[in-house]
Amino acid sequence: DGGxxxxxxxxxxxxxxxxxxxxxxxxxxxxxxxxxxxPGQGLxxxxxxxxxxxxxxxxxxxxxxxxxxxxxxxxxxxxSAQKNPTAFYLCASSPTSREAFLETQYFGPGTRLxxx
Amino acid sequence: xxKVTQAQTEISVVEKEDVTLDCxxxxxxxxxxxxxxxxxxxxxxxxxxxxxxxxxxxEISGRYSWNFQKSTxxxxxxxxxxxxxxxxxYFCALSSPDTGRRALTFGSGTRLQxxx
Numbered sequence: 001d002g003g004x005x006x007x008x009x010x011x012x013x014x015x016x017x018x019x020x021x022x023x024x025x026x027x028x029x030x031x032x033x034x035x036x037x038x039p040g041q042g043l044x045x046x047x048x049x050x051x052x053x054x055x056x057x058x059x060x061x062x063x064x065x066x067x068x069x070x071x072x073x074x075x076x077x078x079x080s081a082q083k084n085p086t087a088f089y090l091c092a093s094s095p096t097s098r099e100a101f102l103e104t105q106y107f108g109p110g111t112r113l114x115x116x
Numbered sequence: 117x118x119k120v121t122q123a124q125t126e127i128s129v130v131e132k133e134d135v136t137l138d139c140x141x142x143x144x145x146x147x148x149x150x151x152x153x154x155x156x157x158x159x160x161x162x163x164x165x166x167x168x169x170x171x172x173x174x175e176i177s178g179r180y181s182w183n184f185q186k187s188t189x190x191x192x193x194x195x196x197x198x199x200x201x202x203x204x205x206y207f208c209a210l211s212s213p214d215t216g217r218r219a220l221t222f223g224s225g226t227r228l229q230x231x232x
Contacts, residue, residue: 033220035222040225042120042207042222042225043220045220048218090159090160090161092220096218103218104151104163105151105163105220106163107153107160107162108160109159109160
C-alpha cells in the first residue's frame with residue numbers, strides 16, 4: 001500500500017538527549033514536511049523539503065534538524081537545544097507540480113514525543 | 117502573513133443534527149488554496165477537500181458540504197445528519213504555492229463531539 005509511515009509511535013527523551021523521528025513515504029512525492037502539534041492547537045511548520053538534498057526552515061525550526069538524502073525519507077532530529085519538545089509530530093508529503101493546485105499534503109500517523 | 121481562524125473551539129451536537137464549522141482566513145495573495153482535514157482520536161490527519169481561490173463553487177460530498185465565500189474570506193464546512201463517527205478535530209488550512217508558501221498554515225481546530 002502507498003502511504004506515509006512514521007516511527008516510533010511513542011518516543012521518550014531524556015534531558016540533554018538528541019532523538020530522531022523517522023518519516024518514510026512511498027508515494028513518489030517530491031516534497032516532504034514536518035509539523036508540530038501542541039495540545040489544543042493547530043499544526044506549526046518545523047522544516048520542509050521540496051527536493052532531495054535541499055530543505056528549508058519553517059516557522060519553528062530552532063532546536064530541530066533534518067536531512068533529505070533520499071526522496072523517500074525525511075528524518076527529524078530533536079536536539080537538546082529544543083527546551084520544550086513534548087508534542088505530537090506529524091510528517092506530510094505532497095507532489096510538486098507546475099500546476100500548484102494539484103499539490104495536496106498527505107499526512108503520516110504521527111509520533112508522540114515525551115520528555116522523561 | 118497568512119492566518120486562519122477557527123473561532124469555535126468545541127462543538128457538541130446530538131446525532132442526526134446538522135453542524136457547521138466556521139473558518140475565516142487572511143492572505144494578501146490572489147491565488148491560494150484552502151483545505152479541510154479531519155483528525156480522529158488516532159491522530160492522523162485525513163484530507164477532506166481542497167478548494168482553489170479562483171473557484172468559488174460550493175461542493176457537496178455525501179453528508180459533507182463546503183461554502184467558500186471570497187467576499188467574507190470564509191470557507192465553512194457543514195456536516196448534515198451528523199453521526200458519532202464524525203467526532204474528531206477538524207482543521208482548516210491555507211497555502212499559497214505560487215508565492216512560495218507551499219506549506220500549510222493551520223487554524224487551531226474545532227473539536228466536534230457527536231453524542232448518540
